[in-house]
Amino acid sequence: MSSVLRIALQKSGRLSEDSYQLFKECGIRFDYGTGKLKSVSSNFPAEFLFLRDDDIPGYVEDGVADLGIVGENVAVEMGRPVQTIHKLGFSKCRLSIAVPRGTDWTGIQHLEGKNIATSYPNLLGNYLAEQGVRAEIHEISGSVEIAPSIGLAEAVCDIVSSGSTLLSNGLKEVETIFRSEAILIARPDLDSEKQALADKLLFRIKSVQAAKNNKYIVLNAPNHALDQITALLPGMKSPTVTPLATTGWSSVHSVLNENEFWENIEAIRAAGAEGILVIPIEKMIY
Numbered sequence: 323m324s325s326v327l328r329i330a331l332q333k334s335g336r337l338s339e340d341s342y343q344l345f346k347e348c349g350i351r352f353d354y355g356t357g358k359l360k361s362v363s364s365n366f367p368a369e370f371l372f373l374r375d376d377d378i379p380g381y382v383e384d385g386v387a388d389l390g391i392v393g394e395n396v397a398v399e400m401g402r403p404v405q406t407i408h409k410l411g412f413s414k415c416r417l418s419i420a421v422p423r424g425t426d427w428t429g430i431q432h433l434e435g436k437n438i439a440t441s442y443p444n445l446l447g448n449y450l451a452e453q454g455v456r457a458e459i460h461e462i463s464g465s466v467e468i469a470p471s472i473g474l475a476e477a478v479c480d481i482v483s484s485g486s487t488l489l490s491n492g493l494k495e496v497e498t499i500f501r502s503e504a505i506l507i508a509r510p511d512l513d514s515e516k517q518a519l520a521d522k523l524l525f526r527i528k529s530v531q532a533a534k535n536n537k538y539i540v541l542n543a544p545n546h547a548l549d550q551i552t553a554l555l556p557g558m559k560s561p562t563v564t565p566l567a568t569t570g571w572s573s574v575h576s577v578l579n580e581n582e583f584w585e586n587i588e589a590i591r592a593a594g595a596e597g598i599l600v601i602p603i604e605k606m607i608y
């Protein structure tokens with residue numbers, strides 16, 4: 323019998339849409355939506371389980387699922403023996419300590435002997451221990467941000483994204499203790515058939531991510547500036563240069579990393595390039 327990868331995804335929450343979108347971009351089709359707990363892909367040997375995010379590391383550890391997508395914050399907090407096989411770049415957030423806005427914050431030592439409310443007692447406990455601070459950790463499972471206003475704690479340690487939840491609860495962020503994003507986790511003992519399928523999936527994910535991080539660029543360049551311009555456009559191997567119908571001009575095609583894009587584009591224009599087109603790439607295979 324040939325293997326089927328079982329992949330655990332968050333049913334509905336901050337990880338779900340981007341997870342579903344990632345598989346779509348990898349060309350892996352499956353149905354999801356209201357009430358569905360399981361779905362089999364119609365074109366890849368995979369079965370999807372839709373779960374609460376907190377349950378995913380445990381299901382992967384127990385081997386009920388082979389792979390899962392979960393926030394790094396949840397995976398590290400739970401400390402399950404699963405392996406992180408890839409960072410996915412979405413659902414980015416940070417775990418931060420926050421205190422009432424009027425607090426005269428002088429540094430982490432301010433928390434000595436104080437009460438801190440959090441849903442992340444392990445991450446917070448480790449951080450405080452590293453910093454040599456002894457504080458009382460109150461583990462609560464939700465609405466952490468209201469703890470100071472109801473007198474439960476003097477500080478909180480919670481997930482922050484835009485910061486607006488802290489702001490509307492009269493709190494200010496004073497220390498970031500962990501940065502998180504969605505990660506792909508795997509059980510440590512995948513058999514060789516499942517490992518091969520996981521590798522195939524990972525190859526697709528990397529191709530999709532590489533495409534997102536790069537742009538295809540087409541421009542016209544005067545021949546005398548070709549050396550200077552192509553040096554700014556290394557491309558996957560080297561840029562493609564073809565002559566234009568107009569004498570003394572060439573068309574240059576290449577790939578440019580998103581991070582270097584604006585910096586290089588100015589230098590490329592300054593070197594004499596014209597008619598620059600920047601085109602999104604759908605997949606990029608190395």
Ligand code: PRT
Binds near residue numbers: 395415
């Ligand atoms: O129902 P289920 O248990 O599956 O989901 P959940 O409600 O436990 O988790 P969910 O969907 O809220 O978050 C899933 C994962 O998304 C988290 O584990 C993080 O890895 C990541 N993530 C990214 C976030 C946020 N951004 C985020 N902003 N998780 C939570 N928040 C919350 C935070 O707890 C706080 O209440 O949003 C509020 C802060 O947001 P800002 O924008 O106001 O700062």
Ligand code: ZN
Binds near residue numbers: 374375376
């Ligand atoms: Zn949850």
